[in-house]
Amino acid sequence: MDSRIVNLRSKLDVYKGMTGGGNLADCPVREVIQGLNGKWSSLLMAALAEQPYRFGELRRLVPDISQRMLTQTLHDLQRDGYVHRKVFPTKPPSVEYSLTDLGRSMFGALHHLIQWAELNHDAVRQARAGFDATQA
């Protein structure tokens, strides 16, 4: 396999995760990205990248998440192997969530996007304002 050909794979093909002829609907890269597309996934990843947190701590840290979505998002992140869930046999039992190695690796990539947002949110906000002005 010529490595030059790999480099010539288009960005879209990389996203599709196919070297040719595959079905765009069943795409491993899309599946992974979809798992991070949830409204709360990246925020919780950022929190847990800082340090491990317990369920109630996360709830207080992110006041506008419902308990239902916190449970569900943590469950999904655990399922995808990003988050480890550890139950302590206290009374009542407490649960600590932390990033796995895979989670830390993934957050390394996600962090680029967060940093970009930090640097450029003014430009985005300005673009929105300008666009909304023309649509009024």
Add this chain to the structure above:
Amino acid sequence: MDSRIVNLRSKLDVYKGMTGGGNLADCPVREVIQGLNGKWSSLLMAALAEQPYRFGELRRLVPDISQRMLTQTLHDLQRDGYVHRKVFPTKPPSVEYSLTDLGRSMFGALHHLIQWAELNHDAVRQARAGFDATQA
């Protein structure tokens, strides 16, 4: 006092986009990330990073997107300043979508995440299979 206060800004604070005392709910970084959390945003960004496409071309390129969501996602990406919409006065009029400079800049960061997914989707798939096995 906690020693991590000495840290300049935690990852979570960066995500919050606040240097202190702000409200987590109104956060510029969160707003930007939310705009990319849509189910189709990153896929369309990857397509347009490859080359400009027309509406119908994108529709054929991504067979499982509904016309409704294609219109809406492109509209949102245009509103945030990532995508430029150009109408050609042909009959019937055709519309070309392309990335702006801001869009290309943002995709540079997003690309890290896509590349990570390309390299690690096997690990994620395996984590899912293992997790589902224990839950069965």
Add this chain to the structure above:
DNA sequence: TACATCGGTCTCAAAATGAGACCAGCACTA
């Protein structure tokens, strides 16, 4: 007794999304 804490689950309403019909205007064909 009364009340709070732990980490959830359950129900119901609201919002986002999917599926598909429909539209106007023009070109081409029969």
Add this chain to the structure above:
DNA sequence: TAGTGCTGGTCTCATTTTGAGACCGATGTA
């Protein structure tokens, strides 16, 4: 001239996802 197709959408309705909040059982605490 009537029919058909292409363009990029919008509109309606059903399904899915999310939000808001009540409820839970076992324990500690006032």
